[in-house]
Each structure stands twice: as C-alpha cells, then as structure tokens.
Amino acid sequence: MRFLPIFLDLRSGPVALVGGGDLVRAKLRLLLAAGARIRWYATDGDNVVTGIDAADAESIEHGEGDPLSADLSGVIAVLCAGAGDLGAAMSARAKALGLPVNVMDDLAHSTFIFPAIVDRGDVVVAIGTGGASPVVARRIRERIEAVLPARIGDLARFIGGFRKSIHGRIAEFPLRRRFWERIVDGPIGALVLAGRSDEAEAALNNIADPSGFAGAQAGRAEGRVTLVGAGPGDPDLLTVKALRALQDADIIFYDELVSHDVLDRARRDAARVPVGRRVGKPGIGQEAINQLLIKAAKTGQRVVRLKGGDPFIFGRGGEEIEALRDAGIAYSVIPGITAGLGAAAESEVPLTFRGEALRITFLTAHKAKDAEAVDWSALTDEKMTVVVYMGMTAAPAIRAGLLAAGRSPQTPVGVFARATRPDSQAVTGALEQLPDLVDAIDGGPAILIIGDVVAHSAAWRQANLDSMLSSFQVAAE
Template identity: 45%
Template sequence: MALRGFPVTLPLEGQPVLVVGGGELALRKARLVAKSACRLTIVARNPLPALVALASEIRERDFTPADLENHRLVFAATDDEAVDMSVAEAAHKAGVLVNVPDKPRLCSFIMPAIIDREPISIAITSGGASPVLVRRLRERLEAALEPGLGKFARFLDGFRSAVKATRDDETARRRFWEAVIDGPVAKSFLAGDEKAAHEKLMLALNDAQFGQQAGGRVALVGAGPGDPDLLTLRALRVLQDADVVVHDKLVDERIMDYVRRDARRHYVGKSKSHHTMSQEAINQLLVAEAKAGHRVVRLKGGDPFMFGRGGEELEVLRAEGIPVEIVPGITAALGCGASTTIPVTHRDHAPGVTFVTGHGKDGEPDLDWQALARLRHTLVIYMGLTAAGAIARRLVEAGMAGDTPAALVEKGTRPDQKLVVGTLEALPDLAAAHGLTGPAIIIVGSVVTLADPARITELVPAHLRQAV
C-alpha cells in the first residue's frame, strides 16, 4: 500500500514563514511552528496579543498574494473558508507550501502530531484521514518515552567524533552505538546519573571490542503465512538487528518493510521449475556472510522447520561452526486454518492432524498413501496445487472416500486470500475453476465443513460444494 504522504523534516531556523489569520486557530499553528526558530510573519486584522508576541513582523490588513513572496511555507488559518481557499490557491500558483487546518484537499503539506524531545522529534500523521486518532497515538507515545531522551541524544552527540576516529568500519560504529543505547550507559543516564554514564561511555570508547562480536551468526526466521501482523515479536527484533537478510519468494513484501533500510538483501526465491539460487548456493551464501562477521537472517515463509529446508541449512551451518538461532513462525496450516475458521483438529471430526508435502524430489511425493487414507486425521498438504489431481487419485485408490470434504486455500491470511471448498475427488476442478496458481495448501477432512461460509470464494460450482 502506497504512503498517502512522504514524511520529511524541513529545516526552518531563520527561514520566513507566513501565518494568515489572527485568532485561536492561527495561534495554535504559530506556536507550533515558532519552535523551529523561524522568522514568523502574521497577516491579520486585529491579531491576538499572543500572536503579536511570537511574530517577527505583523501586517495588520487583509491577505494579498504578494504576501507570499520569499516565504518557505504558509498557514491559512482564518476560520473563513473563502479566505483560506484564496490563500491556498495563491500559494499553489506561487509554489509555496501551504497548510489549511482540517482541509487536506487544500493542503500541499499536512501538519503531523509532534512529540518533542529536542533534538529528537517524532511526527505522526494519517494524511488528514483521522486527526483525532493521531492525537491519541501521540498521547500514548508521549507516555511511553522517557522525558530525558532529548538530553541523552545531546550527550551521545558529544562522542560521535571520538567514535568515528576510533572505529573505521561503519558496522563496528553501529554496533558500538547499539550496545551503548541498549546497555548500562543509557540506563545510568536516563536514571539521572550522568557522571556514571560518562565514565561508562569513556570505558566503552577505549575498549575496541565493546559491542562487537567474535564472528557472525545466522538466525533461521519464520515470517509466518503472509499477514505481517502474524510476525512474532522475536522475529521482528531479529529482523531489525540484521546486517544481511536472505529471503524467499513466500515472504510478503510488507514484512520486508520491517528490515533495517541499510541491511543488504539477497532474494533467493524458488518456484516450480525456477530457482533463483540452488539450495547449495544458498547454504554457501549463508556461510560466507556469517564468516564475514555479519548478523544474517534467513527469512522463510511460514516456519523454517516446516517444509522450509531449515534443517538442511542448520546442518551446514553447524558443520562450519557458525552459531545458529531458530525463530519459529506461524506455519501456513495454522495460519490458513485460522483465517478460514477451519480447525485442524476437533473432537468430533479429527483427533489429529498430519502434515505432508505434495512435492517430491522427482515430482510426485513418496508417501504411504494407504496409511494416510486409514487415519482419521485432518490431512494438510503443502505445495500440492500442481499435483492436486495425482494426490486425489492416490488417496481415493488407497481407500479414502472421494466425497471427503476438501479445501484449497490460496495466499492464506493475505488480503487477496481465496478459499475454495468441495470434495477430494474434485480437487483438480476446484483449482482450475478459480485459476489458482499458489502459493496454496490443501486441507482434507470433515473439519472443512466448519469453514466460515462468508470467507468462501464466490462462484464455486454448486456440484463441487455438495459435501460442505
């Protein structure tokens, strides 16, 4: 989803800013922008005394387009819609940034809600969609942030030159600062003990190994089934700590937005008959990046140990003596079950669940079809879309009833999710009828009858839905 507006910081110290209006609305905007140390001009008849006190210049008359000359931006805050519109139109023609409070259609910039911890500032905006919600968010963040953050930032700024002089490598500098901010230096400073913080930071500065690590490491991270809201907190922290991210095709692009912007990314996506990089090459890439001292995240859709070949990568990394962390993710079966209200187990339907792959090394998977047909388990088949016909035929031949309820879930948990239900023997027709291309999982068993009818994709042929 595209940003409704691109947030930037506009330096205004010493710059001319115009406020058109002399009442309370104009005063609110003037007080806010005056914090930037700009040169403020007020155009209004009978402005409030508080406005006069803030201004570098007062023009006690009506606005004219000539007032915009040489100004960086203008606020039209008269409470008179006709006047505000005329100011906005003149500003657009003159190429001057203009804000009209509560009228986003007239604005060339939107005023965010601002949290001020100078020199740290946090701006929150909804692009004009919900100012009240934005104010509520600001209140919550204000309460969560330490009052001394701005002072701490100024304290750290005094050491930037020294850190740069003692650490040539950008990664080493970043890790040093991360250790400072996350460790005892910050704890002492924010607790009010600036002397102790200074002493600890001096010790850290003179320790070449402070914040560094002896070597690289790899985290095998599950990104979940697609919805970014299902990413675990641990996965989010590891992602934001990574120097390098090696990611698959199944990882939603919205999840990649959580990756630190300066982290390097390697796309190694795979699809049927098309591998961007072989598994052996991926293994060697992970080894090389870790041996170079980097914090590497191998990011996979679902869970890394559920048909994600994470076990193979783990073996290779262990053999090379590289530390490995496993961060589990919500696997596709559980995510798709939740998003369609199909429980994978149920006392009245299935005492267990069996996960299998629908894709073998040489095409058709080597499975014990008779055992799968005998079990009263829910059967969840990963990567089985292209082999749906063969899978259905094998299960029916092994003794499973052809009218066993079955579902195909494509792009589960995502906004464009499709849920198609029918019967086991109709699986190939189900996929073809809706042009399903994947990624998708197949769920077979009477639990499919519990799917939420409102979430079933429309236009499923009636003869394919008799069982459900």
Template identity: 75%
Template sequence: MRFLPVFFDLKAGPVVLIGAGELLRAKLRVLAAAGARVRVHAIDGDQDLGLSTEDAARIETAAGDPLTADLSGVIAIVCAGAGDVGVAMSVRAKTLGLPVNVMDDLEHSSFIFPAIVDRGDVMVAVGTGGTSPVVARRVREKIEALLPARIGELAEFIGGFRKSINERIAEFPLRRRFWERVIDGPIGASVLAGRKSEAGVALAAIADPSEFARADKPEGSVALVGAGPGDPDLLTIKALRALQDADIVFHDELVSPDILDRIRRDTTRVAVGRRVGKPGIGQDAINKRMIEAAQAGQRVVRLKGGDPFVFGRGGEEVEALRAAGVAYSIIPGITAGLGGAADFEVPLTYRHEATRITFLTAHKARDAEVVDWSTLTDTRMTVVVYMGMTAAPAIRAGLFAAGRSPETPVGVFARVTRPDAQGAIGTLRDLPELVRRVQGGPAILIIGEVVRHAGSLSRESLKKSSAQIISDLLDAAE
C-alpha cells in the first residue's frame, strides 16, 4: 500500500486549487461539495467557476503567480489542468511540507483523490494507488449499490444517543453489543426506512441498556418486499439487501427462480403462494407463520410478485403485523402492469388520448360480473386488468354491455419482463383468442387507445427461443 487513506479536516484552513478549464471546475465541485474553503488560481484567466451562490461564499479567486503566492495557513494544494505550473507547484509544496496533488501525475503528488461514496456522516473512500481511477469508480458504484441511502442518517442518529448510552454502560464490549443490536434490529431498520422519530422513541424506551445488550434473543422483524414482475434486474437495491439479510423468506409461487436465486444461500425458503386452480396455505396461515418467525427473533422477508400493495394483500399483512406488535418495513416493487407496459412499449397515458388509468383484478368470471363496467367506458381511460385470462370472455361481455366499442385496442401480455414474455395485440372483440395466443400466464390485459402505440409485434419473434428462431428460418428457406 503506497497511499494511506486519511481524511482532511477542511475546517483547518483553505485549499489552494490551481488549473484551468473543466478539469479545474470539476475538482472545485468536489472540494466545494465537501465544504472546503478554496483559493482558486485560474491560470487561463477564466473566472467563471460555475458555482452556486452558497458555494461561492467559500471560494476565493486569487490573482498573480501561484508560484510566488503566500501559502500561510494552507492545508493542501491541488493542481488540475495546470500543466507545467502544476509540476513547479509540486516542488514548492514539497519544500514547504504541504500535501500536494497534481491530477493524473503520481510522480509529483504526495496524496491522491479517492473515489468517494458520500452518505453524510458515513464516507467511503476507494483508491487504487492512482493506477486506475476507472476501477476505483466501478468499485465505488458497487459499494453505493450496497449501502442504504440513509446509512449516514443512522450514524447521525446513533451519535445523538452515544454519550448518554456510554454513560450508562461502563464495559466497552457490552457497549459495542448494545449498538450492534440497535443497528441490526428494528430500531436501525426504522431509521433506514425514514422513521427516525419512531426509532428515537424506541431507543429512549430501553429502560436498562445493559440488559438490552445482554439479551440472548434477537429482535425479529418482517420486510414486505415487492419482487417485481420477474426480471431480477428490476429488483430495487433495498430489496436485494433485504434478501441478503433475511433468515427466512416466505415467497409467492409466481416469484421467478431468477429472483429466488438472489436470496442468500443459507436462508430458509418457504413457498406460501398459490396459482389459479391450486390451493395455497391461506392468508391467515401466512400471517401466523410470519409473526411466529419474527417473534422467534428471525429477520423475515415476505417476498411478493409485483408490488405488495397492488393486489398483493400487503395491506392485510401489515394489519396483522401491527396487531401482533411486530416491527416491519415495506419495500415496493414494480407492479406487473407497469412492467408489461414498459416491456411492450405501451404508454399507459398519452397526451390528448389517455388521461386516466384504472387497475383492477378479475380471477374468475364471477369477479368480472361484479365489476361496474359502466365506469370504465371512457375512451380516454386505460384499463389494466390483472389475472384476467380465465375471465377474458366475461370481461369482454361486461365492456360490450356497458357500451365499449368492439374495436377498442387490447393487448394481452404474458410473463412480462421474463425471457419467455409474449404479447398479442388485437381488439376487444378478439380478447379470448388473444389470451389463447400467449400460451399461458401470468398475464395482464391492457385495454384502451394507448395499445395502438405498442412496439411492433415483431417483438414476439425476439421472445422465442433460439431453437425456435432457427426452426422458423429453416422453414422459410424450404
């Protein structure tokens, strides 16, 4: 290791920045974002630094030759786009014992800039010894994807309680255990979910911090996680973290194998969902098992296809968790209606054509029969139907009876965002036949004028397996 990672106290004095052009301005933005006081020598004479009014108050533009400028009180020197002046400034800085960075010049630099992950009170610096800044940036991107957005708020939150807790717990190992339980338990989860006041109340309510730290039984919690429509790359970063942290995952039948593969290998997986015509364990049983696992101290994930709050019974599960006093969080996912619309390029709204959207579900014909279709005949309304394959004839009959035109465009999109996704587009008159053409679900139906804007159905050929494509080409050649 050639360069030791250190952090400058930017309140100790100004930083001198020397250079020109966009390289100078880029480095100035980094320093300004860190709250530094900066003395800028723009050797090309361009004083347009592109700063906000707030940042500009801490920036001083200096005239004259930087090689002879007074450096009293300066804590560091940075050269960006300074050419030969940067090399000469490096010699002067080293003579005075000042840290100096000459951009992209290790020979004349005594320190380098790392790639930075900035989460407020939490800072992560990534370096490659100056050999490959691009690699450092790629590592930074990976770390940014793993770190919760509010990790800095969690550090700040703990800082607010640290003194009082430390005064109540004398032994350092016990004190460390206390903060580990806070960070890894429901209190930390509440801060990361944006409920800082709730977390503060819970922490203040701990009557005996030493006993809390000694407790053998960990505190459990439940995360209701939206898995999206099937493509694992559409999982949110927060969902991925929950899957990696979970002790047990209760998942729906429709959650794709590719998404289940993102669960930590030693995590217990329990399938609790059901498909049309096949029994499941029932919602009450799911609630009971989640609560029992959390009360036993486990970190529980309830993994649901799409979004937990869009026809996913997430609301019922939240009510059960509240009643049982179990800590929980909600991590939304991309619902199938939005995933299918994006997959097949159907804009659910379109200026002057579609200004409203209705989402509804229809498992069976009797579900469709109880829908008031008269409220869904506005031609400027897009109707998205979940689980409507079996009920397709009843849906068509209901819309016909309400007065919707048989020529209304309709799309049936099955297994959306997955490699075997398939779509069929036609009119409301053809709806049952369109359902047959997609060769099995799950599927969503999109009804309305916006379907005319869908991507070309040559997309269907792109959804075929490579073997089927080769077979089609051979057939065409005969």
C-alpha cells in the first residue's frame, strides 16, 4: 500500500487550486461537492465556471498574481490541474512549505492522489490503484455503485443520531456492536433504506431493553465458534459466508498455512492468534487449541477458527466440534475449497474424466511411516485418481507403495505447490520420478495428484511442448 487512504476535512481551511481549462473545472466541482473553500489561480486567465449555484460560487476565492509567490498561509493543500509546467514548480513550493500536493496525472510531483469515489452522503467509498490505473479504479467503482443501496448514507446518519444514547445504555463494547449489527441487518435498517426514517426512529425508540435486543445472557453477549475454511490461499476463493464471519469475528485462531492475504480480509481490530504448525515444527497441540476456542467463546466473544483448505478434510474440524459440543458451546462450520480442488482447478487437472477417471481417493501422508500404513493395493485401479496431502516428505514411500502394489511406473503424476497463490508452481512426470519431481519445486505446501488425468493438465502440456522444442533444436544442430 503506497498511499494511505484518508478523509480530509476541506472545511478546515482553503485549498489552493492552480490550473485552467476543463481539467481544473472538473477538479473544482469535486472540491465543492466536499464543501471545500477554494483559492483558485486560473493560469489561463479564465475563471468563469458555469453550472454552480450561488452558495458554491461564494466558496471560490479568485487568487491574484503568480501562485509561485502568492501567500499560502492557512492553505491546507495544493492541487494542480491543467497547469502545465507550472505543476512541477508548484509542487516543489508546496513540499517546501510542508503542504500536501497533487499534480494531476503526475505521481512524481504528488504527495497524495485522488481515488475513484462512490458518494452516498455520510458513506463515501474511495477506490485507489496507487495511480497506476484510474480505469481499473473506475470499473471497481461501477461495481460498488451497482450493489450499494442509494440510502446507505441515510442509514449511517440515522445510526449516528442514536450512538451516544445507546452507548449510555449498553456499556459492553461487543454487545453494543452486536446491537448495531441487528439494527443494520434487520427491519429497522430496511425501513431507513426504504426512505421511511420516521418509522425506523419510532421502532428503535420502542426497544425498551437494548441489551436484550442484542442477545445478552446475564448481561454478557453469547459467544460462539465458527470453523471457517480459508481455502488454498487465494483470498478471492473465500466464500461470501467466510468473509462475513471474518468481518464479524472478535478473535481469530488461524493455522500456519493460512495466507496473509486471507487474514487481511478480516476485521482490522479482531485479535489474531496463530495456533497451527508446519510439518517438522512444534505446535501447541490439538487439545490446547480446543481449550482456547472454548475459553474465548465462554467470555462472550465471536470466535473464528480459520483453517487452511476445508475444516473437514485433514483439518481436524471434527475433533474441534466434538470438543465444542461437549462444552456446550454454540458452533457452525463454513466449508472452504480444499487444497486438492484448488490445485486441480488452477492446473486444469480434471480429477474425474468420463471413461478415464471414475473415482477419487484423498489421503494424507505426513511421513514415510504414514505412507507405509496405507493399503496401496486398494489404489491400483487405473481409473482412480489419488490426491495426496502433505506428501512431500513421504514421496519415496508413496512411490514404492504404489509400484509394489502394481501401479504402472509411467502413471502420470503432478506436484502442485502453493496452489492458487502468486508463487504457485507445478511439475509433472511419471510415478517412477515422483521424489525427483518433489525435489524440483521450491518448497511446499504441495498436493500430489496421481493418475491419468494429470496428462490433461496445463503443466503436462507445457512439459511436452518444451520437450518437442528441445528435440527440434537438437535435430537442427
């Protein structure tokens, strides 16, 4: 994040606006919409603006003389639009005075930039791309405009009018936040969004017990635990329900394999506690994790147990809900895209294929002894795809087990590391090469996929293409 998004009170002092033509007039109208007082230095001598009312016109002061030598005392920011070469010189002066400055379409001489804006009165959404692509920002704005209720600003203003009184009636912050969530998501919020604020105000005033309305038990909010599947790493693969749970959480206990990008989708002020472990590294243990979940829920917190992939596929989610059930803690489960499916989709591996792959087996093999305990004779069917989690260390034992059971050494296999993440990597080959394929990747976590369907993958096709090109080159030489 190169630019920190902030909201500047333009009523706190004049803004110096330098430039001419349509560009400066567009910027002037934007500033007026935010209630700014503007000192405008029209570089082309034309300071006529059409289409504004008298009140806005009174907010514009026409600066006289050269802006490079003008008195800028009291000015809170400097903006240049359609100012030509004067923009760079004005930027240098503003920086020397410690004033924030924006020169339109000139990042090098700007200390702040203008985002694309969705304006709903008291609700303002700013979208920025660091100045790299205003078109992308506008496209995002269009999508937000399409889903954001027209009266969402009215709802924010409505809540603002009651915040102080409700604060005095509900002392506990988590319970107070839950009260407002019920207002926003319930019938009262719907009345405001429908333009019936008077009815909404009457309904809110009729709530005799705000704490009870928020769901208090003995003066304390009821805690609960939500097991959330974080998916294989790409935050865009989170479900809508998962995002909502992350935004509602008071505390998040997360696995080591959960990506930072996924954690960034959580509420900013939610506590975050790492509890997972990687293979070969010590962890706090499953029983300790269970007790942390129970303790947090008993204090009235909304707890998210964030697990890589899906909670019920090699994620010990079943053990955790049994512990929660025995302790009388309310819980729910939000599934996630398991790593095997994420790897298959990213690399175009159809785990099933008509007439070719009719069955799938998911298994885990942390260590060689885990692989030795597998009944490989049940996995020799050529029409079965085998998906192995955490199988990097045990790759030699996995190969040995399958070959000894009768699976062909030429069975296509793939190693798919860090699937769906920016640094994902895929290598493919034959079963007899499996340990070498694992060695070829730059670290895990990785999914192993074994079966003829791997030959349909993008990595397999690319490897064959590279081999053909290499053969042509040798022949040419």
